[in-house]
Amino acid sequence: MSQNKTVLLIDDEQAFLEPLADALEYEGYRVLKARTADQALNLLAKEPVSLVTIDIMLDPGEQLGETVDSHSTGLFLCRHIRERYPHIDAFCISVVSDVSTIVQIESLGIRFLRKGETPLRTVLNMLRSRLTGIAYSTDRGRGKR
């Protein structure tokens, strides 16, 4: 089902990357991880990425460090991906609760999910639905079988 599609996870917290990578690999996806914006841009340029998840507060890396503010690196990446890779689906998963940042991200057509509040199952369902083009079923359907 996954047809080995590639998902790129961009986050500087290994603790965030690990469980999401475990779950996506279990579903058969190929998972790439980037811990800085530099690394993310390099991977986007050479890998056949189908979907990305983006954190907001992130180390831009040495190449972008001079020009990008680490408090809004994710916003920079969202814009960059929408501009350069419009075919790639993107989600933003972050703790950031600043409404104006969230509005800017969602105005790019990128769904914002809040870390700590969104269950992994919900994230997986949303990602899977984008990757397969099939709407995900909610938990309410469970137990009727």
Add this chain to the structure above:
Amino acid sequence: MLQAEDHDIAQKLKVLEESNQQLIEKLKTVERERTEYLQNVSHQLVAPLNAIKWHIENINERRIGIERAQKVLKSIYSQATIAVHLAKNFNLMSNLEADHALSQLKEPLRDIDLKRLLINLANDFQPLAWDQEIDIGVSDSRFDSGPSILAMRPLISQVFSNIIENAVKYSNPKTIIVIEGTYKKEDDSFAVRIRNHGIQLPEKHQEDVFARGFRTPESKRKYPAGTGFGLYIAKRIVEIHEGTITARSAEGWTVFEVTLTVKGLQGKARYVSEQDRTPHR
């Protein structure tokens, strides 16, 4: 006459208005800093808790095998340790912000075996360090077997965990963090050094790094959600114990040195040691 008075009042009003405007600007800055601090606190606490929740979901839903689950359980434990460490820092910080002296925390004085304490802390932070293939080691040959020191254990523990956490965050991958200890007989003190290899601390910031909320531009870039309070808290606690703390970088290495006197606060009226707590008969 009346005109002169009017002019005088108008002048005074203008001065008042200007100082009022300055106060408004100051308040706005404080409010902005407070919001940023709370966001960073939230970011730091949510990260390990989110990891714990998602790892547990993976185990529950059997998305990972037994072998992987064993590793994940270690990671969960490590994340919980980090969350507790952060919560302790924020609690200490709120005491400091409320301008309570640390002595009001009324922690009893205890004998602390520094080497054992540091081995335990190194073990606590090792799983976090493994993420970047960093090893934390207490040097056997370079840690003197001196006497225990008399101090407030939870606070001293927080000093070293803040320095070790800092070292892990700003070390280059695949490096080592070395912890050494020297007993100085001449002044009956213990010096602990924590060395790591990574982001350098410029000479001009060697003092600033202990200031409340201070962060070097490079540390801001690498770890945007930091609060700049860990080393400030460490310094305040060391000072309460009448010790010293320094930081310097050279040739790729950064060294934090904490010196504490062995007798510590013994006999100081406001602190109570376990030995002093003889029950009344």
